[in-house]
Amino acid sequence: MSLLQFTGPPVPHYIISGLAYFLPGYIHMNRQHIQVFDLLFVREGCLYVGEEDRRYEVRAGEALILRPDCHHFGTEGCREDTSYYWLHFQTSGTWSPVTVPSASLKAEDTVDECSHSALFDVRTFNLWLSQYMTLLQPARMEELLAQLEQLKVNAHLDSVRFKQQILFQEVLQQLSASMHREQTVSLTTACAEQAASYLRAHYREEITTGMLGDSLNFHPVYIARCMNREYGCSPMEYLLRYRIEQSKLLLMQTSFPIARIAEEVGFNQAPYFSSSFMKLEGISPRQYRQRFS
Secondary structure (H helix, E strand, O other), rough: EEEEEEEEEOOOEEEEEEEEOOOOOOOOEEEEEOOOHHHHEEEOOEEEEEEEEEEEEEOOOEEEEEEEOOEEEOOOOOOOOEEEEEEEEOOOEEEEEEOOOHHHHHHHHHHHHHOOOOOOOOOOOEEEEEEEEEEEOHHHHHHHHHHHHHHHHHHHOOOHHHHHHHHHHHHHHHHOOOOOHHHHHHHHHHHHHHHHHHHHOOOOOOOOOOHHHHOOOHHHHHHHHHHHHHHOOHHHHHHHHHHHHHHHHHHHHOOOOOOOOOOHHOOOHHHHHHHHHHHHHHHOOEEEEHOOO
């Protein structure tokens, strides 16, 4: 599967779109390096499009994303009346073509999750879109693209441009959902993500590796291996660091005593909380609070 991986923020942004109608015999235009992504969503008929050495037959309810850095061309003429929406978008962030979502490309997020060097650092995320897909909700996609088409007449207004970007974000959501991500993410990644979600949801409680394994129906050793691969730390290390992160918020936003904060974030003993905080942050909880007083 050919995928496009975008790292945000910033997220991809909408430029312009339109609706095209073509009679039998129409051949898609021949273009080189158009410098924007071109989303094609077919309403009826079929488009025959090539990109470099790949060939696509894009039928009703299907979508194709053409890359900004490739050669695009028609492979043959339409065989029937064909209509499709086209949409140009771009990103000022990083993107790359991939074959499967790669755990190694989550490095920045892994650093944030495990080191917590800065509480308010921007957390990056990855968005994967398949270049060629069948939409799960083609009617909803057509509705969104029709709304964008209707807004074009007033696109000189800031409020309308803002609405265009909001609609486009839902277009991205539709494309992402249609990629069937659960089929492309490895079992290792899924296990690690489930474990992280469980630890985040229950960090105030007493948690053991056995409890985590029972909750996820995976062996604790396997969970630890998955989390080390995805996040660079064991489940208990992840839990400790997440608890410390939550304590930093309480130190800044409340006047709770240190002992109460320790209890609020799942530590049974305040001295252990303070020593753990010192080990990870290099200063005591009290000194951290004094930074903001």
